[in-house]
Amino acid sequence: MTIVYDEAAQTFHLQSRSSSYIMQLIKSKYLAHVHWGGKVRGTSPGQLLAIRRRCSFSPSTDPSDLTLSLDTLPQELPGFGGSDFRVPAYQVQLENGTTVSELVYETHRIYAGKPALDSLPSTYAMEAGEAESLEIVLCDSLIGLKAVLTYTIFRELDAVARSVRYVNESGRKMKLLRALSMGIDFPHDDFDMLQLSGTWARERHIERRPLVSGGSVIESRRGASSHSLNPFLALLSKGANEEQGEAFGFSLVYSGSFTAQVEVDPYHTTRVVMGINPFDFCWLLEPGESFQTPETVLVYSSEGLGGMSRTYHKLYRTRLCRGAYRDRSRPILLNNWEATYFDFDADKIEQIAQEGKELGAELFVLDDGWFGKRDNDKSSLGDWFVDQRKLPNGLPELVERVSRLGLQFGIWFEPEMVSPESELYRTHPDWCLHVPDRRRTEARQQLVLDYSRQDVRDYMVAAITNILQSCPITYVKWDMNRNMTEVGSALLPPERQRETAHRCILGLYEVLERLTTAFPYVLFESCSGGGGRFDPGMLYYMPQTWTSDNTDAVERLKIQYGTSIVYPISAMGAHVSAVPNHQVHRTTPIEMRGHVAMSGNFGYELNPALLTEAEKAIVKQQISLYKDMRYLIQSGEFYRLRSPFQGNDTAWMFVMEDGSEALVAYYQVLSEPNAPLKKLRLNGLNPDQDYLVYDADRPEDGEELFGGDELMRVGLKLPVWKGDFRSRLYRLRRVNS
Numbered sequence: 001m002t003i004v005y006d007e008a009a010q011t012f013h014l015q016s017r018s019s020s021y022i023m024q025l026i027k028s029k030y031l032a033h034v035h036w037g038g039k040v041r042g043t044s045p046g047q048l049l050a051i052r053r054r055c056s057f058s059p060s061t062d063p064s065d066l067t068l069s070l071d072t073l074p075q076e077l078p079g080f081g082g083s084d085f086r087v088p089a090y091q092v093q094l095e096n097g098t099t100v101s102e103l104v105y106e107t108h109r110i111y112a113g114k115p116a117l118d119s120l121p122s123t124y125a126m127e128a129g130e131a132e133s134l135e136i137v138l139c140d141s142l143i144g145l146k147a148v149l150t151y152t153i154f155r156e157l158d159a160v161a162r163s164v165r166y167v168n169e170s171g172r173k174m175k176l177l178r179a180l181s182m183g184i185d186f187p188h189d190d191f192d193m194l195q196l197s198g199t200w201a202r203e204r205h206i207e208r209r210p211l212v213s214g215g216s217v218i219e220s221r222r223g224a225s226s227h228s229l230n231p232f233l234a235l236l237s238k239g240a241n242e243e244q245g246e247a248f249g250f251s252l253v254y255s256g257s258f259t260a261q262v263e264v265d266p267y268h269t270t271r272v273v274m275g276i277n278p279f280d281f282c283w284l285l286e287p288g289e290s291f292q293t294p295e296t297v298l299v300y301s302s303e304g305l306g307g308m309s310r311t312y313h314k315l316y317r318t319r320l321c322r323g324a325y326r327d328r329s330r331p332i333l334l335n336n337w338e339a340t341y342f343d344f345d346a347d348k349i350e351q352i353a354q355e356g357k358e359l360g361a362e363l364f365v366l367d368d369g370w371f372g373k374r375d376n377d378k379s380s381l382g383d384w385f386v387d388q389r390k391l392p393n394g395l396p397e398l399v400e401r402v403s404r405l406g407l408q409f410g411i412w413f414e415p416e417m418v419s420p421e422s423e424l425y426r427t428h429p430d431w432c433l434h435v436p437d438r439r440r441t442e443a444r445q446q447l448v449l450d451y452s453r454q455d456v457r458d459y460m461v462a463a464i465t466n467i468l469q470s471c472p473i474t475y476v477k478w479d480m481n482r483n484m485t486e487v488g489s490a491l492l493p494p495e496r497q498r499e500t501a502h503r504c505i506l507g508l509y510e511v512l513e514r515l516t517t518a519f520p521y522v523l524f525e526s527c528s529g530g531g532g533r534f535d536p537g538m539l540y541y542m543p544q545t546w547t548s549d550n551t552d553a554v555e556r557l558k559i560q561y562g563t564s565i566v567y568p569i570s571a572m573g574a575h576v577s578a579v580p581n582h583q584v585h586r587t588t589p590i591e592m593r594g595h596v597a598m599s600g601n602f603g604y605e606l607n608p609a610l611l612t613e614a615e616k617a618i619v620k621q622q623i624s625l626y627k628d629m630r631y632l633i634q635s636g637e638f639y640r641l642r643s644p645f646q647g648n649d650t651a652w653m654f655v656m657e658d659g660s661e662a663l664v665a666y667y668q669v670l671s672e673p674n675a676p677l678k679k680l681r682l683n684g685l686n687p688d689q690d691y692l693v694y695d696a697d698r699p700e701d702g703e704e705l706f707g708g709d710e711l712m713r714v715g716l717k718l719p720v721w722k723g724d725f726r727s728r729l730y731r732l733r734r735v736n737s
Helices: 304-319 346-359 395-406 423-427 455-468 494-518 553-563 590-597 613-635 707-711
Strands: 003-006 011-015 019-026 032-036 090-094 106-113 131-140 147-155 159-168 174-186 191-199 200-212 214-219 228-237 247-253 257-266 272-274 283-285 290-292 297-301 334-335 363-366 408-413 474-478 523-527 545-546 572-577 601-605 637-642 649-655 661-668 691-693 704-707 726-732
Touching: 003 131, 003 707, 011 131, 019 601, 032 106, 032 297, 106 474, 131 290, 159 174, 159 283, 159 691, 191 545, 191 553, 191 613, 200 228, 200 272, 200 423, 200 553, 214 228, 228 257, 228 272, 228 304, 247 257, 247 272, 247 304, 283 290, 283 494, 283 707, 290 590, 290 661, 304 726, 334 346, 346 363, 346 395, 346 613, 346 691, 395 408, 395 455, 408 455, 494 523, 523 590, 553 590, 572 590, 590 613, 590 661, 590 726, 601 613, 613 661
Parallel strands: 334 363, 334 601, 363 408, 408 474, 474 523, 523 545, 545 572, 572 601
Antiparallel strands: 003 011, 011 019, 019 032, 090 174, 106 131, 131 147, 147 159, 159 290, 159 297, 174 272, 174 283, 191 200, 191 228, 214 257, 228 247, 247 297, 257 272, 637 649, 649 661, 661 726, 691 704, 691 726
16 A cells, blocks of 8 residues: 555555655644655654654643644644744634634545646546545634645655645635645755746756755745746755755646745754745635645655656656647747747748758747737737738638648747737726726736636637637647736625636636647647746646747756756757847857757757758758657656756756667867866666667767766766867667667
């Protein structure tokens, strides 16, 4: 069994392949956290928790037992207002204005499989035997509040999925002021904290720092998971690196405003809470109503950051992403955005598509500017009908012309926004988020549609359905280019206005569920000014995300490296664009641009007609090579070898799960005078097997035979280059089995 309840010790023991998660009921009431980490047999789980009496400033919960204080007890769902002064996971306000509650154990059940969450994305089990779930019901009978804690343990992955459903079982209204998805307390603070931070065009850079007393918070108040901070953090044992040490990962399956807080108390214990950001949040629970929190996915690794990442990669790639493209190789695309921006017609698009086809592309994507009267970014969002000035014969005729070339056709939408200069806004000015008598703040000359409204959601589903049914479209790029301001809804009553932001996210999920169900053959890619909403919630509906608007090869090393801490390579859109790069104006060789973009879902975002003949030959070779390797890249195990945050070079590799094949990517940013000789230690190979190693771009140069042990423990000799921005791909094939 994966989950065992010891009635005598009143412990719950969740076991996966190599980890244990243990909880215990104290005095049959309080749900305490005992252990999460390396797997234990559970010989004496009831003896593992240590508590002691503290001073009167940590008041005793039970007068007959002065060692018991909620202020020092490690808990699974801590509240506030009784005797715990640390950061709470939930807070409720009653009609009398008070906010004190205390949840205690009522019952539990254990069952095979994993439940879906109401109206929210979540991980899943394909078969009941893959996972086992535990529901623990906590109740405050005095006020009629119930919390149903759900834990799912995946048998073969060291991951625990957690969520909470809060239920009002009283006869009166109550407000949830804070409804986080989880809490967990560690017995020490000997950790470093790792987070993914950045901004537009500089997403998910790695930051690591030691824990200190007090709180460390990462959060978004933008109505989206944001470019600035990703809904993820990790606690790392001191000295943990890619290959060794303990890593504890926390990832929130949600696309709106979030909070993740780590608090170290005076006794050097560490509390982590995570969930919907309580800032400007309140949810009214009528009698009998419930509120479901998003899911958090907790991953443990005793093999450092690399082990943690590979668990997230496999879980999210195979048990979070869904649909026809979950396990299918993704097409190599050509996007016209940086080639034309808004200035195009059918002939120009066909010519670009023709050039792309000759180079080997499989999918052409028509980006922004095909609808309404969209000659710039100042108008027409919401008017999802074809601009007859640019495409006088309509979209079907253009799609037919591109399809004749042997290419699939994709198209860009930005369905969550409306331009003040649009027919939709003139007809329905109340359909955007707004507050009466306040200005409507614009960003990129657009406002945010109120997806908490059913009429707005129905309109958008109908508008997009009309386009997707009009011609054979196989790919949709779903963009979102600003965050929420003036967060109010014309249809919600005053007591529910602070529900608006979360209701908008639920509305978005409803729209995506309806569209992806209606068009299962369409590959949807999420985008938010690049990676502004790269989160697990979006991956549930769209199996890949445009990683960043910044396509500079040097900057992408950091962006893609940081993104890989949590997210699988199959989720990352990565394209080659023209130089000088449009974001940083750097000129890098097409070889390096291609090698970086190949470490993701590969494509091009340029005008092929402007390439030299020599560059076209390189592009053809890159596309041919990627087609041969993409299954390995998109589905193989990923190992980070050298960090762009720590030096002048970067390296990573992909390994087939059976170890039969591998690809190593090595990048050097700047040339060094009189540089030292360097070797690169590989990872993930079978030390007892031999491998042929050769240059992926120049296999005719010959191959060398190495033992897997030599490659991992001694290393691969690296080239000595003159000139900046150099890179190489090495292919490895196992020669014995």
